Amino acid sequence: xxxxxxxxxxxxxxxxxxxxxxxxxxxxxxxxxxxxxxxxxxxxxxxxxxxxxxxxxxxxxxxxxxxxxxxxxxxxxxxxxxxxxxxxxxxxxxxxxxxxxxxxxxxxxxxxxxxxxxxxxxxxxxxxxxxxxxxxxxxxxxxxxxxxxxxxxxxxxxxxxxxxxxxxxxxxxxxxxxxxxxxxxxxxxxxxxxxxxxxxxxxxxxxxxxxxxxxxxxxxxxxxxxxxxxxxxxxxxxxxx
Numbered sequence: 001x002x003x004x005x006x007x008x009x010x011x012x013x014x015x016x017x018x019x020x021x022x023x024x025x026x027x028x029x030x031x032x033x034x035x036x037x038x039x040x041x042x043x044x045x046x047x048x049x050x051x052x053x054x055x056x057x058x059x060x061x062x063x064x065x066x067x068x069x070x071x072x073x074x075x076x077x078x079x080x081x082x083x084x085x086x087x088x089x090x091x092x093x094x095x096x097x098x099x100x101x102x103x104x105x106x107x108x109x110x111x112x113x114x115x116x117x118x119x120x121x122x123x124x125x126x127x128x129x130x131x132x133x134x135x136x137x138x139x140x141x142x143x144x145x146x147x148x149x150x151x152x153x154x155x156x157x158x159x160x161x162x163x164x165x166x167x168x169x170x171x172x173x174x175x176x177x178x179x180x181x182x183x184x185x186x187x188x189x190x191x192x193x194x195x196x197x198x199x200x201x202x203x204x205x206x207x208x209x210x211x212x213x214x215x216x217x218x219x220x221x222x223x224x225x226x227x228x229x230x231x232x233x234x235x236x237x238x239x240x241x
Contacts, residue, residue, distance in 0.1 A: 026050035036123030037068035038227025131179040148193035151216025152202035
């Protein structure tokens with residue numbers, strides 16, 4: 001099957017020029033869990049030609065309720081390797097770079113300098129590396145869209161695009177704003193967030209997780225829709241280049 005065949009429906013909507021822009025684009029996705037993997041799948045199916053993934057995690061049983069890569073048959077596998085098989089089956093010509101590593105705060109700049117990225121998708125759920133990536137992208141004038149918190153929420157009709165400085169009812173957004181202000185980076189940052197109040201009963205303290213003090217309950221559809229919003233933002237923005 002040729003690329004022309006499987007991209008036929010997208011081409012009818014975006015046109016050959018739009019398809020060409022997507023095919024030439026290189027998108028960095030950091031975090032391929034509940035949100036990032038769904039965003040990546042939508043990017044691949046839309047025809048993004050070059051992707052780089054960064055994620056050190058392996059599939060855990062607790063991921064099965066919401067993560068694209070999580071099946072009973074993939075438990076224990078590296079998430080990026082599971083996604084590699086899937087995405088190459090969607091587009092055999094996809095240029096995919098895998099980095100099976102945890103993004104350390106001090107290495108965000110090094111990551112962004114490793115290739116000529118057209119867009120960064122931030123799907124990290126821990127504050128320090130998340131903000132380091134955002135700040136490094138801002139300093140390099142690389143376009144970035146960021147996912148805020150999808151946990152402890154259930155109403156997908158309240159998912160929105162916004163500038164991070166205009167978000168509310170989102171603890172992750174508040175933490176990101178605090179770090180950005182501290183770094184003197186009060187620049188616009190497009191984000192996906194949910195206006196629904198967090199359910200406090202769905203947030204519990206945890207021990208032994210890297211850079212995490214709490215974890216939140218999640219339902220299958222919320223991270224997936226967040227991921228679709230991120231992909232939409234990237235695809236639409238690339239059409240305007």
